[in-house]
Amino acid sequence: MNYMQEAAKQIEEIILSAYTKAVECGALPSASFKSVTVETPKDQANGDFSSTFAMQAAKMLKMPPRKIAEELIKHMDKTVLDGSFFSLPEVAGAGFINFRLNGSWDEKVIRTIFSEGNNYGYTKTDKPERIMVEFVSANPTGPMHMGNARGGVLGDCIAEVLKRAGNEVTREFLVNDAGNQVSLFARSLEARYIQYIKGEDACEFPDEGYHGDDIKELAAAFYEKVSDTYLQKTEEERRSALTEFGLKNNINRMKEDLGRYRISYDRWFFETELHDSGYVKETMELLKKRGVTYEKDGALWLRSTDFGCEKDDVLIRDNGIYTYFAADIAYHRNKFEERKFDRVINVWGADHHGHVKRLKGALDALGLNGTERLEIVLMQLVRLMRDGEIVRMSKRTGKAISLTDLLDEIPVDAARFFFNSRASDTHLEFDLSLAVREDSDNPVYYVQYAHARIMSILRNLESDGIHVPEVKSADLSKLSSLEERLLIKAIAALPEEIRLAAQYREPSRLNRYASEVATAFHRFYTACRIKDAEGDEVRNSRILLCLATAKVIENTLSIIGVTAPERM
DSSP states (O other), rough: OHHHHHHHHHHHHHHHHHHHHHHHSSSSSOOOOOOOOEESSSSGGGGEEEEEEHHHHHHHHOOOOOHHHHHHHHHHHHHHTTTTOOOOOEEETTTTEEEEEEEEHHHHHHHHHHEEEEEEEEOSSSOEOOOOOOOHHHOOOOOOHHHHHHHHHHHHHHHHHHHHHHEEEEEEEEEEEEEEEEEEHHHHHHHHHHHHHOOGGGGOOEEEEEHHHHHHHHHHHHHHHHTTTGSSHHHHHHHHHHHHHHHHHHHHHHHHHHHHHOOOOSSSEEEEEEETHHHHHHHHHHHHHHHEEEEEEEEEEGGGGTOOOOEEEEEEOOTTTTHHHHHHHHHHHHIIIOOOOEEEEEEEEEEEGHHHHHHHHHHOOOOHOOOOEEEEEOOOOOOEEEEEEEEOBBBTTTSBBOOHHHEEEEESHHHHHHSSSTTTTTTEEEEEETTTTSSSTTTHHHHHHHHHHHHHHHHHHHHHHHHOOOOOOGGGGGSSSSHHHHHHHHHHHHHHHHHHHHHHOTTTTHHHHHHHHHHHHHHHHHHHEEEEEHHHHHHHHHHHHHHHHHHHHHHHHHHHHHHOOOOO
């Protein structure tokens, strides 16, 4: 249940009902209004909710906004108000209509958190969709880097908020196991395999090859398995075996690293499936029939300039080999046409921005409405910092930091929380020193500590013989202080935060929300005694508020993929 949304809906109904009555009495001119703006003021002195409807209506009604607001309040039906979450609102300033929640709202929020438990925060969208979120899809020819680390958390969290907002969501990893990069991977492995057996001078390494130590390690592992038997094989047989061995090892390592990172996929889709089935060829034929291709210099080109791009793109090279772009078009056609996804969201690095328009245009040409149905979340770069200095190399390996290196250095909780702390379109500075600190300056520690503190409070009460009361019999109307009500308002916001995070594809707002709930709890705990509360009923209601807050923090952190420890 989204009580923030429900409250806003009630305010809209109250104002529109009052406006209708004011018009009927001749107190206000007649006009048509489709919606009412409802906001949450930052300053509690301005109420729990506020509407600027009077300002919106002033021009159309040709009246001062404050006068409009006063007439609306005069004509508000007491019966409607009594059945709502609100007491009679007040006019403020130039015409703001400020609403204050009554105790019934607070009680409903807390009881709902207990009744829904781990499901608190889930909502139902009016138009649920089948959505695929494709993210990471790192090249399987080498280890995953910092961009993959950020993209992994971003994609995983986007998928999770979309799911909790009521959609059917599939997570997918595209394995680029075909094309030029795999051919180069095979040649690199072949050279290192021969060099491992015969020495560095026995084989020239390709200039554009993969020079990392991981290639040497794979070649050595291949030798340990087959010895020198593949020296006698044909070049094609040797490269094929090395490719199969190398890709299998790298993909397994990716799965292990991503599993350690708490990311799992519904499907690992292999690009070779598209080629082997003839699907890429079929897609190119469809584009030809649509009249959006042409041949030039022995190659097949897509008229990307027809879609507003700066230049046309090669689909099939003059040697008959498909480009990666051709396979990508086929892959996305498969998502929409074969697997029937309503919407596809790809998480890409910002350096891929030039690919967006041409891919959407190609899908439009195929009649798949890529402009509307394909969303690309572009992600800016990550800069690792330690003690104010930029970090480029791993302490452990002395090489560029990979995802594995990062997780060896900092906790997974910190990695996921920090990588989700900024919107995708902003650059991210990741402070390695801060991520391992155990104090309130570390944002993930600060939030987790609030949860652990609550559990510690409850354990201490249990040891004193004070048990968690029954929710049904608790008098939650006793929660009336400012700090209590602010905390209730904070924990009520989780469903709305999930809805907005899903709508705007911005899961970083859950980090901010978790911190806000933690802050509200710490303020409540400072101001309100629990064990020595003024009476058992007050104490019991505060215990339940603590438990409800712990559940909200736990549920919020679970979206980000972070644990909620009971002890710290």
